[in-house]
Amino acid sequence: MVVEGDLLGGRYRLHGLIGSGGMGSVWRATDTRLDRTVALKSLNAELPRAKLAEYRARAAREANALARIRHPSVVFVLDVIDQHGEPWIVMEHIKGGSLADRIASEPIPERDIARIAVQVGDALDAVHRAGVLHRDVKPANILLGEDGVARLVDFGIARVAGASPLTRTGEIFGSLPYLAPERLTSRAAERPEDFWSLHVPADFWSLGVTLFEALEGHRPFEYQDEAAILHAILNERPPALGHRGQLGEVVTRLLDRRPQARPGGAELAELLTALSHGLPPTKVLSRSRAGHEEIRRREGPEAVREERNPPERPEEKRPERPEEAAGAGGARSRSSAGLADAVATGGVAAACALLGSLDTGRAADVLLAQTPARAAELLRHAPSEVGAPWLDAMADDPAAGRVLRLLSERDGAARLLNRLARERAALLVSRLSDADAARALSAAAPRKCADVLLALPQATAVAVLGWFSASRAAAALAFAPPARTAALLRGLPRPRAEAVLDELGTGIRNQVRRHLAG
Numbered sequence: 021m022v023v024e025g026d027l028l029g030g031r032y033r034l035h036g037l038i039g040s041g042g043m044g045s046v047w048r049a050t051d052t053r054l055d056r057t058v059a060l061k062s063l064n065a066e067l068p069r070a071k072l073a074e075y076r077a078r079a080a081r082e083a084n085a086l087a088r089i090r091h092p093s094v095v096f097v098l099d100v101i102d103q104h105g106e107p108w109i110v111m112e113h114i115k116g117g118s119l120a121d122r123i124a125s126e127p128i129p130e131r132d133i134a135r136i137a138v139q140v141g142d143a144l145d146a147v148h149r150a151g152v153l154h155r156d157v158k159p160a161n162i163l164l165g166e167d168g169v170a171r172l173v174d175f176g177i178a179r180v181a182g183a184s185p186l187t188r189t190g191e192i193f194g195s196l197p198y199l200a201p202e203r204l205t206s207r208a209a210e211r212p213e214d215f216w217s218l219h220v221p222a223d224f225w226s227l228g229v230t231l232f233e234a235l236e237g238h239r240p241f242e243y244q245d246e247a248a249i250l251h252a253i254l255n256e257r258p259p260a261l262g263h264r265g266q267l268g269e270v271v272t273r274l275l276d277r278r279p280q281a282r283p284g285g286a287e288l289a290e291l292l293t294a295l296s297h298g299l300p301p302t303k304v305l306s307r308s309r310a311g312h313e314e315i316r317r318r319e320g321p322e323a324v325r326e327e328r329n330p331p332e333r334p335e336e337k338r339p340e341r342p343e344e345a346a347g348a349g350g351a352r353s354r355s356s357a358g359l360a361d362a363v364a365t366g367g368v369a370a371a372c373a374l375l376g377s378l379d380t381g382r383a384a385d386v387l388l389a390q391t392p393a394r395a396a397e398l399l400r401h402a403p404s405e406v407g408a409p410w411l412d413a414m415a416d417d418p419a420a421g422r423v424l425r426l427l428s429e430r431d432g433a434a435r436l437l438n439r440l441a442r443e444r445a446a447l448l449v450s451r452l453s454d455a456d457a458a459r460a461l462s463a464a465a466p467r468k469c470a471d472v473l474l475a476l477p478q479a480t481a482v483a484v485l486g487w488f489s490a491s492r493a494a495a496a497l498a499f500a501p502p503a504r505t506a507a508l509l510r511g512l513p514r515p516r517a518e519a520v521l522d523e524l525g526t527g528i529r530n531q532v533r534r535h536l537a538g
Contacts, residue, residue: 022062027052028108029101032060048113051098054491054523056466057113058098062106088150090501092467093143095163095173098498099525110525112467114173116166120159123234130267133234136162137227137267138292139170144223145285147172153219157226158198159233167438167465168404196246197239200225201253201277221279224288228274235271236262267292360389368401376406384413392419396426399436408439415444421451424460428452434463437472446475454480458487461496470499473508482511490516494523502528506535 026034031053038046038059047060090096099110119136122128140162147154154161154175161174194203200222233239240258243249258275261268270291276282283291359378363371363386375383375398387395387410395414399407414420427433437445437460449457449472461469461484473481473496485493485508497505497520505524509517509532521529 022047022103028060028103029099029110032058032101032108032110034060051110054495056495057115059111059113061109061111062103088152089147090499091143091146092169092471093139093171094147095171096467096499099527114163114165114171116164118160119162119164119170119230119234122164123159123237127237128234130235130265133231134267134292136164136170136234137231137270138289140172140227140230141224141285141288141292143172144227145289148220148223148285154223154226155219156194156198157223157230158195159230162230169438194226196249196253197241198226198229199253200279202279204250204254220284221282224274224282224284225279228271228282231267231271232258232261232275235268240275359386363387363398364390364394368397371398372402372406375402375410380409380413383410387423388414388417388419392422392426395423396432399423399427400432404435404439408436411436411448412440412444415440415447418451420448424448425452425456428456428460428462433460434465434468437461437464438468442468442471442475445472449484450476450480454483455487457484462488462492466495467499469496473497474500474504478507478511482508486512486516490519491523493520498524498528502531503535505532509536 022028022034024034024036028034028049031051032049033052035048035050038048040046045062047062049058049060050056051058095114096112097109098112101108101110140157144154144157152175154172156174157172161172163171163173165171203219203222229240241249241252241256243252257277258272261271270283270288273281273283274288359374359382363374366374375386378386387398390398399411402410411420411424414423424433427436437448440448445468449460452460457480461472464472473485476484485496488496497508500508505528509520512520521532524532
């Protein structure tokens with residue numbers, strides 16, 4: 021039995037229990053070699069002896085599943101260690117609560133829910149493409165990091181393509197209120213030819229239940245008795261959402277009882293990305309409706325009679341943005357020169373408020389009209405969720421590099437870079453000298469740092485990496501594929517490359533060495 025303060029694997033110092041469940045516990049720990057906080061997941065010491073072998077296999081399966089996936093919204097495995105004959109999974113530590121915590125504490129704005137759904141939906145698509153099925157998507161398994169990224173966690177009952185099933189025939193794993201109807205009725209799940217067609221849509225049903233709960237504050241089938249929940253999932257239509265916005269319509273599509281009628285990963289991403297940016301995805305929804313009607317035509321009259329979705333409502337008029345409603349005296353009617361002067365001469369708070377009244381593109385133009393020092397000052401004081409889109413829109417202009425350099429001098433760059441897509445962040449970083457690029461990335465999240473390095477040209481990435489300390493380089497490269505890590509290390513002086521290798525976790529280091537020797 022482990023206790024707080026124990027050192028596991030010769031390097032991971034336990035500091036406290038984060039949470040526990042039927043299968044295991046998650047501890048917060050310090051990686052004493054790299055001086056970073058990590059999360060360690062172990063098996064439950066109280067498990068019945070008859071279950072231990074199965075759950076050990078599930079722990080190994082979880083580590084294998086997570087090792088296949090590299091996505092910003094999927095928790096990353098750093099190492100697997102053996103402690104007294106039991107496997108422990110070492111994962112990145114996510115500072116922040118779960119979506120379940122937030123649902124329980126406060127109503128969540130639709131735009132925030134859409135942003136979370138974009139990230140988790142895209143993560144599910146990546147998970148499926150990697151040959152993994154999650155099978156337990158629910159609010160408690162979505163962590164909301166302080167960096168603004170939602171992450172899918174707990175792959176304890178995941179299924180990996182090509183692996184033999186651990187579930188016995190007739191046994192159902194997962195959280196009942198979030199299970200799709202077909203998972204409760206079909207034994208075809210155990211036939212390889214049917215498994216994927218059944219379970220990929222089932223993961224998206226679970227996401228639909230999760231989004232329903234985030235919007236409404238309760239699950240669609242909210243009963244105390246499990247038998248009543250089971251009966252409702254199998255026989256009842258999900259209740260209509262009180263929230264009738266376009267996100268509500270997307271959720272309704274996800275909760276279609278027919279698996280083939282639910283949006284897939286690509287379509288869902290397109291729908292939710294538009295919503296997360298506050299845009300009405302009318303054309304996307306129209307295409308989705310057209311596909312939905314095609315399914316109804318293919319399935320015939322019986323499917324039409326069972327159709328539960330409400331008829332399409334007339335398109336609602338999009339509310340005007342503040343600048344569109346401002347009229348002749350508003351910000352939109354001001355000349356660009358007048359806006360630039362007002363932002364240059366006003367106080368920081370007033371200038372940020374004025375920029376916030378503009379659309380993102382125009383705000384970026386006004387920022388680019390400032391001196392680099394003034395633009396950096398405003399970006400430094402703007403909230404991350406506002407400043408990051410401004411910086412993103414500035415990225416195509418070479419002047420953005422000078423602004424980013426000034427931001428990095430005051431540690432303001434990483435906060436915004438963490439929120440940008442890897443290609444946009446890489447474009448900005450590529451406008452800096454190697455030393456300035458390293459400085460800008462030095463405080464960024466290790467995963468984001470790795471993403472940017474991998475998006476840069478090889479020679480540039482090697483040059484930037486050369487300015488990192490060995491521990492910082494290792495922290496970033498832990499999130500890179502071993503083959504790419506080996507390619508980058510080949511470009512460094514041998515002593516430097518060896519120092520970085522020494523800082524990597526044992527499992528990753530061995531994989532990288534095999535690529536270096538190949």
